[in-house]
Amino acid sequence: MTDWKQATEWLEWRAIEDIECITPDQAGVARGKMMPSKKFISNTSLALPSAVFMTTISGEYPEDGHGFVYPEDDGDLKLVPDLATLSVVPWESDPTAQVICDLARQDGSVVEYSPRNVLKRVMAKYAEMGMKPIVAPEIEFYLVHKNPDPDYPLTPPVGRSGRPIGGGQGYSIAGVNEFDELIDDIYHFSEAQGLEIDTLIHEEGAGQLEINLRHGDPIELADQVFMFKRTIREAALKHDIYATFMAKPIQDQPGSAMHIHQSLVDIKTGQNVFTNADGSESETFRHFIGGLQKHIPNALVMLAPYVNSYRRLTQSASAPVNTRWGYDNRTAAFRVPVSDHQARRVENRIPSSDANPYLALAGSLACGLSGILEKIEPDAPSSKSVNEDLIELPRGLLEAVALFEQDKLLHDILGTSFITTFAAIKRMEFETFMRVISPWEREYLLLNV
Incomplete structure (x- = not known):
């Protein structure tokens, strides 16, 4: 309308x-x-x-x-x-x-402090430079038994097989089929609201699912994630279980992320500005990654906003604690997926699913913009596992808040x-x-x- x-x-x-x-x-x-x-x-x-x-x-x-x-x-x-x-x-x-x-x-x-307006402010900064971000979020979440007493640990739900769901079911179709009726409701609820699901998979955790959304305008995609969270919770309650977007809801199980794929297009031509006319990587592409590497530790509180968020960010786990980047390297914080030249993009793998989608998108895009403004060159891409190296992110909420307040360029952008x-x-x-x-x-x- x-x-x-x-x-x-x-x-x-x-x-x-x-x-x-x-x-x-x-x-x-x-x-x-x-x-x-x-x-x-x-x-x-x-x-x-x-x-x-x-x-x-x-x-x-x-x-x-x-x-x-x-x-x-x-x-x-x-x-x-x-x-x-x-x-x-x-x-x-x-x-x-x-x-x-x-x-x-x-x-x-x-x-100014309204989350939707914060993201609009970042979008306006890009528009001033003749660019528009395009994003595609991926949201992980857990299905768990109802837990009315918070003193008790969460436990995986029972699927249609009648058995509690176990871990290690990454990309298992059988794992998805355990919740066929619930997933049907998610699809039906989403279609009725005009929400576009790209794919749905079972992740590694016990009862952990992931929904990928179609790429598009950041405001529209933040709205969709905002609505999806409501939708998934309501669908789960209909089946007498909980859906949770906590970053680390179950001990010894993987955490839940909200990976964000990001690219920039020229407002006038619609062309991906991460790619030169000859198909090579552009200066803007390199500077965007450089900005993520330098400023993401300072904006981490927008991507990992709770004490529980930092339980997910641990060494030797699927969640990165580094600021490295690489081509199709899932151990790096910033992954460049395999794609054709016009689909060149950067995946930020740090945000957790507990983050406010408007603020996670605003924070990640603000860091990339900082790199473009400061012309920051990234370091060399990593081709090996880099999540067992030194921790390059704040280890707790208060440390993240202190860095957040000190970044003058983020003050200007956000x-x-x-x-x-x-x-x-x-x-x-x-x-x-x-x-x-x-x-x-x-x-x-x-x-x-």
Whole structure:
């Protein structure tokens, strides 16, 4: 839909009764309001408190400091529907639709720290240089038994065979078939919403699946990941299990990633600017990789946003802890897949599936843009295994936050308002985590120290 007339006709033709007006918060959680469709099309003003977009994942509020100041008035922010995202909510029993909204202040100005606006800001920086990013995310997730008591570890679900799912099922069709009915629901729900799945596979973990999306515009793809997470969770609940996007939900099982394939096209010609006219690698291609190598450690908190995220980033595992790059090298952080010249792209293998898709895309693209602006040359490509070498990424959340705040170029590209807000939230989440005494501490410290 491009205007309210089309939206009204679309809603009436489908006899939609209710509308979910949603927007992603800093964690990528859908926040918003539900209303009757007749009220939605009557130009009703929608607003949410600004505090909603400054809370931690556990609902607490960060403290002032390091450039962040909590707004004392907690004023309203306007929800501005993006009618192009209007779609049905296929799992609801009553005819229901949903629409993704942007955030604006009461005077119409942009809310800089809103995740969708952060990504739009990065896209605008590329547009100023005559370029447009093209991305394709790959999202891994686990299916697990329902776990109402968080003190108990997660366990794999039982498939149609009647047995608990085991690990080591990478690319197994039989592993996928264990969940045929659930996957059918994912496909049906996705088709009803206009979400395009490219492929679906079983990954290495027990009950771990991966969905690959078609390449396209970063805003549209972030919207799709945002909607896919809701869709997959709802489909799993229909079958009385959970779907989780935690980076490391099960001990001794592989973590879940959100790999991001990235390329750049010339806005005027549509040609891939990673490739010269003769088919060779362009200077822009090299500088993009150089920017990823230099700046990704500073933007890691956008790609690995929780304490749990760093449990996935370990040596000798499938998740890279380096800043190396290579041709078709899955142990490197930045892989250049085999492709023809016009499909030349760089896969960022660092982000975890718990990341907010808008911020993961914004962070990765901002680092590539930094390399182009600074004309950073990458090092030599790696052709051997490089994930057993020295760790080149922050090992924990607080270290990542500190590097994030210090990168002046990221401040310019992403906006200081966003960086100070996001950093304050992450500090508070770390403090909340530190209040919890873990089973490891009780096992090894209780009677030994």
